[in-house]
Amino acid sequence: MSLISPDTYVLITGASSGIGAGFAREFAKRGYSLVLTARREERLLALRQELAANGKVKVQIVAADLNANDGPRRIFETCEREGWRVGGLINNAGLGVNKSFLKLDEAQIHSMLQVNLVNLVELSRLFLPSMTHAKKGFVLNIASTAGFQPVPYFSVYAATKCFVVSFSEGLYEELKPQGVLVSCLCPGPTETEFQQVAGMSPRFFARSQSVDEIIDKGMRALERGKAVEWSSFFQRFSSTMSEILPRFIRRKAAAILMLKCGAE
């Protein structure tokens, strides 16, 4: 059964790399038409060429910066103007910078808040009404296991992901009666460009998962109508445990782990 209304598109943010590109490949394989967005247009064009090889799906591209206030509106207005009706939205674009708070500069803090949080909300605000009108559609927000606990030396990033989990679960309940699924996928360390962008030590990613594993869990969340899905049993278990543990233990343990992995 299709996850979206006929003749609508799945819009994927952060499709130029990693998990976003993985979702684009999976949805194209399943015959969904796509709108792909990110800043690096040349990457999107190459991905479109690759996906077009299967010949069945339409792939549209909108290069946009989600660090900019008007990024979501530019994407929305392009879709409206071109007549690309969006029936599914994957809010995947995101970044982290792994430094102690006082070593982050203003621009780094701003982009984590703007891309991971403010513009995720704004894209949801712009694209959800047509889905509730059609009584069909989905939003899949890519959070993180970091959304279940404070993470010293990664505090801003973890707090944005905590917001994403809470926001998604709230919308799940609000919009389920209206036929729209809002789901939240929580990966742990995954082999993408995230590590380089965040400036994280390879030690942190020693046991990372592949993009394919993450996509598999994301598709499962959508097919089963789940509010929250983790990328593995281990990630689910550790998130649940960290919610049960006394707060001083979980934040201390996270600080020790981050320092051991080279955070400063």
Ligand SMILES: NC(=O)c1ccc[n+]([C@@H]2O[C@H](COP(=O)([O-])OP(=O)(O)OC[C@H]3O[C@@H](n4cnc5c(N)ncnc54)[C@H](OP(=O)(O)O)[C@@H]3O)[C@@H](O)[C@H]2O)c1
């Ligand atoms: N990899 C992990 O270990 C991990 C773990 C948990 C959660 N996650 C989450 O998974 C999501 C995808 O990350 P990934 O692992 O696939 O990392 P990635 O390979 O670095 O991909 C990040 C994507 O976000 C886009 N992006 C970043 N800043 C942007 C901006 N200002 N405007 C528009 N797009 C922007 C990038 O595109 P451009 O640079 O071309 O703009 C890129 O396509 C993120 O939300 C991340 O927080 C990742």
